[in-house]
Amino acid sequence: MQPSRPEADADAQHRELSRLAALLRYEILDSAEDAAFDDFTQLASRLCDTPIALISLVDQRRQWFKSRVGLEVSETPRDISFCSHAIRDDAIFEVEDALADPRFRDNPLVLGEPHIRFYASTPLRTPDGYNLGTLCVIDRKPRRLSAEQRDTLARLGRQVMRLFEERLLTRRHAEQAALQQAILSSAATAVITTDVEGRLRSLNPTAERLLGHGSASVAGRPVCELLFDPATLARRAHMLTEEFGQPVQPGFEVLTLPLERGLPEMAQWRLRQRNGNEVPVLLHVMAVRDENERLHGYLLSAFDLADQEQLQLRLQQIAAQVPGMLYQFHWRPRGGGRFPYISEGVQDIYGLSPAQIGHDMRSVYKRVHPQDLPEVQRSLRHAARLLAPWQAEYRVNHPQRGLRWVEARATPLPQADGSVLWNGLITDITERKAEQLELEKQQEMNRRLLEALSEAVIACDAAGNLTVFNEKAKQWHGGDIAPMPPSEWARHYHLYLADGVTPMPAEQVPLRRALAGEHVGDLEMAILCDGTPRHVICNANPLHGSDGQPMGAVTVLYDITERKRIEQLQREFISTVSHELRTPLTSINGALTLICANVIGQVPEALRELLDIAQQNSQRLSALIDDLLDMDKLHAGKMRFDMRRQPLLPLLEQALRANGSYAERCAVQFRLLHCDPAWVEVDGMRLQQVLSNLLSNAAKFSPAGACVEIRAARQADGVRVSVEDHGPGIAENFRERVFQKFAQADSSDSRRQGGTGLGLAISKELVERMGGRIGFHSTPGEGACFWFELPLAEAPVAGGSDR
């Protein structure tokens, strides 16, 4: 024996481990007896003419006999085995006489049973070069094999090895088959296999259950004839013919042709069951090919969609509640698309049934208004390219409902195979569109209206951004909307106070005040854009949405420049006219008065009446001019009040004295019935004017011999002076106009009663300017009571010389 080198030992050890692994891989150790192997040991024994022949496999600790002739034991320890020597060699291993061989002469198998003297073996070598064991022949006497016998032994050994290989393969096949069978049997998917021509080979149990056919009973039948609806096949064939540009027969080709074109064939079908019913399935067709790519047949897996159809039915019910149509559109990169799902609403939108649409977009496109179609298609392509949501509004020519506006929306769902599934909704928006158009029309109308207005209209939103600025606003402000905070408005838009010279403080701008929630009414202001002030009356109000939320504010400006100019002219006119009237009136009045007073001699009785008429009317004219001037002064704000604190009673007494002669003429008596001590702060002369007016009115309207009662009564925070007559009272329909200018109960009255119609209007103004208020109450037929109230003034400290 060669001294062993460590490297060689390690190598040998590694190789032995690999060899043992190979042995285990064949799964033959301790396997059951197999007659096929016994044939080889019998043959070997006879050909070599030995009493013993073995198929021996050497594992870690023993040699185990897969087959044996002439030996009782099934295994012996490895350390005494001849085979463990033999497997180190790739050739025939022969020991002619064991007793003469130093390796074996002490071997218990030589010295004892079975008394081996001769041993020859051929290794059982795997294709990858491991010797698993041997085919060996043994004799109890020394001898040697002929060359022929050695050759035969080697051939037999190789055959044994082939048998090992075959057994392993068979085993593997059986396992695979069992696994496949188990998979197919338990698969939820129905699997149908066919041959190349589409004849049925098998149905898995699920397929049997689904279709009601036994696998054996239908084997060999053409699958299309058995399971598919001819009309559907024909339709699909027609579609594929168009898609591929070659004639496609309505048979098995329909299922297989897409595969040949490299397209995965997966589609919904309805398969006919044995009882004649149809079941919806998702059918996936696969070609079955061997390792040489040769076509062996097809495998059709059908996924039962009945449940899904139930779901779809529910979806349809839901979809029926949804206004418009729900749909799924499956688009494939090779062009062509179809609708896996369309709700019944398609009838409302397009006037087509889901069946009429089928898989063809053209029927849909035909309904779209020709003017809108290009844009619809463009937007679709665009959305498809970007995989972006699609949205479009277009018109549809509905065969029953006429031209409708619809809105379409769809969301893309990219699929693993590169196709895109669009989930979409199309709704009829004709009414909304009509409303929208109506709204647009209304907005346009509003816009035109705003432009046509003679007022300036300006509005802003809640954030203070100007939103409306009509033509007049632009004209008057000398500009348009410009982005700026509300604090800039006054300066930018040349806003001034009513005097036309004082710039308006920023916080007083009416629109700004309205934005803060204030209602600004009839505010006079000015816009000074080009040197001359434009006087305007301004109203501004906050805007609220229908929900009550602040939406901003709006202001409307009326130009009163012209009105103010006219008013000014009018005032000047009145002032001039009244002055110019006074001068001749002074002469006329004076002359008449002197004549009537007999200053220039006794007036003849014949002239008296006419002269009296002339005098009375000239006095009336004079009073009218006085009233006009007063009114004008009050309006122009030019009347000055010399307010002094004084006791009320002397003022009343003075008024009664001053009007006493008038009362006498009317045959009426003034009676001061009551006067609470009170001090007031008034312009004495103006209060006299008011009292004169009330007293003379009362006297004028009293019947002869009647009394006019005057009272002054203190109230909580003032004093009320009332003048009550027993005349006809104030007619119901005149009450509202009593204090209006030139108001008189009847146009004939003024002539009869000799008033100007300005007295009460002036009195009202005077009383109000002095901080009081005026009013009346009256019972028609019983009289009228006119009153005014003045705030009380503090009396001076008691003990003063005044009363």
Added chain:
Amino acid sequence: MSELRRILHIEDDPSIQSVTKLALEAVGGFEVLSCSSGAEALREAPGFAPDFVLLDVMMPGMDGPETLARLRECLDLERIPVAFMTAKVQSSEIEHLRKLGARDVIIKPFDPMRLADQIRSIWNADRY
């Protein structure tokens, strides 16, 4: 002088002039010299030696205020009260006239029967 007798009246409107003259003479019993313009009044005033001057405000040429100023040069207006007569009745105007040195302002149209009394009360008020 403790008696009011002679009144100088300056008024451009002849109608008013006549009515006023009549009212003061016939009703009041005064001696009245009527002038139609400020210039005429300046000429006549020193010779007439009035106790009271009644002066119209609005006159062509020399108006009332100017006439008043010029009269000071020939009359002792500290002693002789002057009253304006005007159809302008605004208080600001009346105030203005008072400031010019008039004792009072008589508003047109006036009551001719009361005119003499009005003048007398102005004259009396001035005495005390």
